[in-house]
Amino acid sequence: MNRDEGFTGLEAAIVLIAFVVVAAVFSYVVLGAGFFTTQKSQEVVYTSVDMASSSMEIIGDVYGLDSDSGSNVDQIRFTLGLAAGGSPVDFNTVQMVFATDTDLEILNFTAAAAPVGGSGEWNITDGYSDGDRLLEGQDMFTIIAAPTAALTENDEFNLEIRPSVGASFGLKRTIPAKINTANLLY
Secondary structure, three states, X not given: OXXXXXXXXXXXXXXXXXXXXXXXXXXXXXXXXXXXXXXXXXXXXXXXXXXXXXXXXXXXXXXXXXXXXXXXXXXXXXXXXXXOOOOOEEOXXXXXXXXXXXXEEEEEEOOOOOOOOOOOEEEEEEXXXXXXXXXXXXXXXXXXXXXXXXXXOOOEEEEEEEOOOOOOEEEXXXXXXOOOOEEXXX
């Protein structure tokens, strides 16, 4: 007599163990890929929130200055600080873009005490003492921007402050109907 019952049971046990091992390896790979995908998705969300939120805000009023006692505004003065929970902004890498309905220009940083009206430059005139130009914590930077375009009565302009990381901060104002040496802009 030929009896194969023991051999068949051993075969079944080997096949069962092989299936369990393959299933365990497959589930490990699938779970690992799932955890990796979840981690990457979380990084993307945090990065996009940092890039989409502006961390700066205007502190106080925005002034239009007439530096040469003419009939136009040639400097814009304002104070910037960090919004609550905002991340620090390095003003070494900030770009300022000035725009009206007819002009568009990128203002250049100058180390002069205050840019001359009509120079196409901007500067931090107050607020940083150690020279690092990093707006952080409770720092406040007073900025004077001097676009080359002369602004006359009722002109509207937009000054966009573009940090290297984070969303741009737009400053949209209108020149008043009567221009004085110092004008409060709304």
